Structure formats: structure tokens, C-alpha cells
Amino acid sequence: MIVEIVRAFHMEPLGIHRIGLVSDKSEMGEFLRSRRARLRPEDIGLPVWGRRRVPGLRREEVAHLAGVSVEYYVRLEQGRAEAVSEGIVDAIATALLLSEDERRHLRNLARPPRSLSRAGEPLRPGLQQLLDSMTRAPAYIVGHRTDILGWNAAAVAVFGIDFAELPESERTWMHLVFFDPHIRAIMADVALVAGHIAADMRLQAGHRPDDPELRAMLRHMNERSPEFREYWDTHEVSDFQYGRYVVHHPLVGDLHLDYELLEIPADPGVRALVAYTPAPGTDTARALDSLLNESTSEAKRCG
Structure with a gap:
């Protein structure tokens, strides 16, 4: 079922070319x-x-x-x-x-604080175990550059994308929201999500001025994406800890999902666990149950 879901979205990942960020002295x-x-x-x-x-x-x-x-x-x-x-x-x-x-x-x-980075290090096993135990809630763990470090089967089913198959440079929400046609198509309000990411990255850039990978990523975004640059130039900053996004799912329809961002301070390179849940008793709750039940049954048959 998960394979069918991924195919149903007709995902076509785009490549990324490494380019660089304007000076932040000003x-x-x-x-x-x-x-x-x-x-x-x-x-x-x-x-x-x-x-x-x-x-x-x-x-x-x-x-x-x-x-x-x-x-x-x-x-x-x-x-x-x-x-x-x-x-x-x-x-x-x-x-x-x-x-x-x-x-x-x-x-x-x-008064910029100093920051630590753990780029390239594997996710701590306990965190992946936590994700895997969340069978009824799509969830993933992100780093400070919107990099997707770990995820569960429910997230694959809902977003219709096998994160493991993405090149590491494309396995970030910054890339997916601004460049990936599949993700842009399934987000009901992609402008809202894009604005949130740019405002959040402004905040992260100020907090982590000595992170060369973050600087390179932001330079890349500013030079390659006029859309991102437009949001970036507003200088809006915000830390989105919770909210609601709507996902257009091709198999079960619109999913209205509340998200919570739970910070993980113990791991320097890990920012937070993000989990999505529907309001109880809603059409979304029933649709999500149906989707996850079918996904679980298909996984058992294939396993």
C-alpha cells in the first residue's frame, strides 16, 4: 500500500545545485x-x-x-x-x-550564541523507536535546517513520499516545499507553509550564525528561488510550535491535521519531533484511520 501511495502522487524530485549566502554583516x-x-x-x-x-x-x-x-x-x-x-x-x-x-x-x-552541529550523524536509536511506536500519528524528526532526520510509516502514508529514497540534499522541508512539485501539489495552502519556513529559518539563522551548512542552504535558496527570496526579504521571524495544515491526499481526500513541534534539547543536531493529529470524531480522523489501517495491512502482507 505504501508503494502504491507513493506512486499515486507521481512524485518527481528535483535536483539541487550547491551555491552560496550573501554576507550577513548587515x-x-x-x-x-x-x-x-x-x-x-x-x-x-x-x-x-x-x-x-x-x-x-x-x-x-x-x-x-x-x-x-x-x-x-x-x-x-x-x-x-x-x-x-x-x-x-x-x-x-x-x-x-x-x-x-x-x-x-x-x-x-x-549577541549571537554559538551553536553546535551534527551533520551526517545517524539519528539516535531511541528517537527512531519513539517514531515507530507512533503508529496512529504521522511524525518525523527535524534538524535546525529543516532536514528530515527520521520519520515513521504514518508520515510516509500521509505525505506520499518515501523519504529514504530522497538524496540527503533534498531531504529537507525547505527543498520540498519550494521545489518539489508533489509536495507543493498536496499542500492546500503552500504559500502559508512557505512563509512559515522562511520566517522560521530567519530565526534559526540568527540563532546559529556559525553554522556553515545553514548559511550555504540559505544562500542557495536566495539565489535559486525568487519565491523564497520574496519571503526572506520581509524579515519576518516566527517560531511555529503548533498549528494546522491541510493535506490533499489522492486516496482519502483532504486531511486537516493539527501539528505540534516538541523540541529535543538533548541532541545538539536535532531540533524537534513534529507530530500530526486530527481532531477526534472528524472526517479527517476517520479518513486517517482508514488510510493507516490499509497501510498497516499492506505492510503485513508484504512482510
């Missing part, structure tokens, strides 16, 4: 300018006098709200300020009305 400045441009004086209680030549707040206004000199704030936007204190970062974040994810991103850009 990353903090670009982020600050993008957040400044989206605010209006009235958003933060400032009076509006006359016609403004540029959209958003002026540098002088942000500096005043944050309690820093205009010269110092200009250096921040130019990427020339050194040893930025946490207090200043928080003051600027408050002035710009940043969300919690955006505030964390700004802290990472101002």
Missing part, C-alpha cells in the same frame, strides 16, 4: 530597518506633523523611544556597534513593538 541593520518601516507614528502615540518623506518611523524617533543617542542607533543599523548590551536590545525591541520571536531574533543578531 543582517541586524536590515532587520531593524524593516521593523521601523512597518510602524507609523500614531502606532506608538507620536504626533504627526506635516508630510513624511519615507514610510515608517524615523531613526531619530526610534532612538528617542529607546533612550539611546541617534548616533548610536545609526551605528546599529549600519552594523558598526560593538558589544550591544541586553538592556539596549530590549529597549529597542520595545520601541519597535517587536513580538517575542522578533525580540529573540534581535537578541541573537546583537
Whole structure:
């Protein structure tokens, strides 16, 4: 059954060519300018006098709200300020009305933490055992680059793709969502998923500035995918821990699946386990049961 499901989607993986990421020296400045441009004086209680030549707040206004000199704030936007204190970062974040994810991103850009990588290492057996025990919930484990490190049979059945057959460079959600015609066809709102990935990768890039593989991947995406670059240039950042996606399944119809991202801090190269479940008693719950029951029966017959 699993083989039939994969064939039913007519999957045609695309190749990836390694190319590289623009310098991130101006990353903090670009982020600050993008957040400044989206605010209006009235958003933060400032009076509006006359016609403004540029959209958003002026540098002088942000500096005043944050309690820093205009010269110092200009250096921040130019990427020339050194040893930025946490207090200043928080003051600027408050002035710009940043969300919690955006505030964390700004802290990472101002005072980047060091990160560890375990590229190429196999998934810890206990984690794969956990995935395999989740027979009724599609689930997989991802790394910090959206790389799919492990998965269960239910995930293969739902997404209609045998992850084991993908080249390692293509076994990432970043590649699949932006380049793979099969995944793009089955996601009911591919623009929503693509935007989520770009915003999440912005956050990861700020948190892991010394990860060369992540930098190379983001450079590749910016140069090869105009769609990704459009999302990337918005400087949106967000950490999507839960939500709902709709999958168009060719055998059982639309599946409305709630996802939960459960972080795994014990393994440096592993980010989280992502599991999908339907709301009880819904058409999706019944369709998923039917799909997984048939998949299990087929696996037993083949085994």
C-alpha cells in the first residue's frame, strides 16, 4: 500500500545545485530597518506633523523611544556597534513593538550564541523507536535546517513520499516545499507553509550564525528561488510550535491535521519531533484511520 501511495502522487524530485549566502554583516541593520518601516507614528502615540518623506518611523524617533543617542542607533543599523548590551536590545525591541520571536531574533543578531552541529550523524536509536511506536500519528524528526532526520510509516502514508529514497540534499522541508512539485501539489495552502519556513529559518539563522551548512542552504535558496527570496526579504521571524495544515491526499481526500513541534534539547543536531493529529470524531480522523489501517495491512502482507 505504501508503494502504491507513493506512486499515486507521481512524485518527481528535483535536483539541487550547491551555491552560496550573501554576507550577513548587515543582517541586524536590515532587520531593524524593516521593523521601523512597518510602524507609523500614531502606532506608538507620536504626533504627526506635516508630510513624511519615507514610510515608517524615523531613526531619530526610534532612538528617542529607546533612550539611546541617534548616533548610536545609526551605528546599529549600519552594523558598526560593538558589544550591544541586553538592556539596549530590549529597549529597542520595545520601541519597535517587536513580538517575542522578533525580540529573540534581535537578541541573537546583537549577541549571537554559538551553536553546535551534527551533520551526517545517524539519528539516535531511541528517537527512531519513539517514531515507530507512533503508529496512529504521522511524525518525523527535524534538524535546525529543516532536514528530515527520521520519520515513521504514518508520515510516509500521509505525505506520499518515501523519504529514504530522497538524496540527503533534498531531504529537507525547505527543498520540498519550494521545489518539489508533489509536495507543493498536496499542500492546500503552500504559500502559508512557505512563509512559515522562511520566517522560521530567519530565526534559526540568527540563532546559529556559525553554522556553515545553514548559511550555504540559505544562500542557495536566495539565489535559486525568487519565491523564497520574496519571503526572506520581509524579515519576518516566527517560531511555529503548533498549528494546522491541510493535506490533499489522492486516496482519502483532504486531511486537516493539527501539528505540534516538541523540541529535543538533548541532541545538539536535532531540533524537534513534529507530530500530526486530527481532531477526534472528524472526517479527517476517520479518513486517517482508514488510510493507516490499509497501510498497516499492506505492510503485513508484504512482510
